[in-house]
Amino acid sequence: MADAAATLIKLQDVTVRFDGRDVLHDVNLSFPAGRSTVIMGPSGSGKSTLLKTVAGLIPPDSGKVFFRGRDMLQLTESGMKELRKASGFIFQDGALWENKTLMENLALPLRVHFPQMPPAEVQRRVVKALEQTGLLESADLRPAGLSGGEKKIASVLRALITEPAILFMDEPTLSIDHTMEGRVTQMIADVKARGCAILAVTHNARLTSTLADRLVILDAGTVRETGDFDQVKRSRDERTREILSEVLGEIASYDTDLLALLEEQDKNRPHQATEGGQRPGPGTTERTP
């Protein structure tokens, strides 16, 4: 019972097929509440599909996904609303609604999840979020009028505006410049410090070392390895190390050692981890060889 409470989302023998091909095969994973997990793997390994399956956006062809101990496919309308209210999703390409202004993009989740909230309060919250990120002047623009980085920040704001307990992120720093990347990483670090559980797919070493309590290594639709960040990054498994080096492109370009790079970046972690209080102690490794 305590286990079910600590486990936010659990995948049991999950298989997802597209056009007759297994994109995910027999995946078993648990995502604990309040901790951050980064999913890594080569391109085409099924990371985005796994993230969307965990978020309940893609139903599995076989197996089960449990949210707080309840089968997602069996959730009632109110159970599904609870899941959606508790979660936010940052899409790889932003996925802002093109026919709505930035203000409307951010207001809609609030109007859906808090129907009793007065319109003035909705407006106040959206304006506050836009002010904090310097996007207030673009409030009446549609996404087509925003830069790539602004779109990304807007999509992060949209996912966070309802203050979710779980944040799903699909490559949140992809295709944005270094400054914007820094701002997005800081926003995500703040969310983590607040105790939000984060599930992220990313190739970004800086974001990974800022964020990850746990790593999931995915290879050709199957889980190669999973466990605490510190354990997995020291994995002796050749394929895991190969994947980590492939995924974190910096390794090749800086011609340095994977462990050295991650540990160098990891030096910045203690203050962030302390803020969030989410860093697990040693001996909590759950390994799936």
Next chain:
Amino acid sequence: MVEALGRWAGRKARDYSYALGFFFLVLRETALFVRRRQVAFRVLVQQILFTGVEALNIVSLVALSIGAVIIVEGGTILPRFGQTSLMYSILIVVITRELGPILTAFIIIARSGTAIATELGNMVVSHEVEAYVSIGISPISYLVVPRVLGVTISMMALTIYFNFFGLFGSYLVSQLIKPVPVLEYFRALLQALQPRDLISTLVKSFVFGVIASVVATFQGFKVGSSVTEIPRAAIKAVGQGFVLCFLADALITLISYV
């Protein structure tokens, strides 16, 4: 050969059952539309504006032309058989029962059907639909139902408008051939108008509205992950919409005479 045929039949059966499931889901969500108090009323109003109001010009033009053509053809042929008095019945039957609903359907399918399929297809490709799902909005109730209602309401209103303008156009042209006082002309038309003509035009416009909108939304949602699928979805929305409207037209006409 047999194996390929079996696979094809299996695929078709899956496609049809998926389409049927989509249709019933749309019906259910339409019935629940008012109760759900979702933020989709604005989408409905926008759809009526686009499909109904913005199509008024083209519908007026087509209706006037059709009315004119019928009066010219009828005014030339009927007197040869001494059947000039049938002109009013022919106008009513051809315009209100047949051409009004089907031509309005063609105009709406060509304008709104393609627009809906393209818009939804784009939304699927850019993951906007998934973004709606991620915040707990059902794409069927938020994106499909307002479009189905908007197109159906617009189709019914535009068909009535088409009928009126078609009959009005025939009057304008009749003034050039053989002037008739306006009151006498429209009184004769009203005498020729039967309740079943009205029922037929309303039933057809309703059915065509449902067909045009459901086919367009279905094709829009069938788009996968590539933008190259979007034009194909638009073409299918038009093609299937036309074919299904023709079939429904024939069926309703048949039933109305049985």
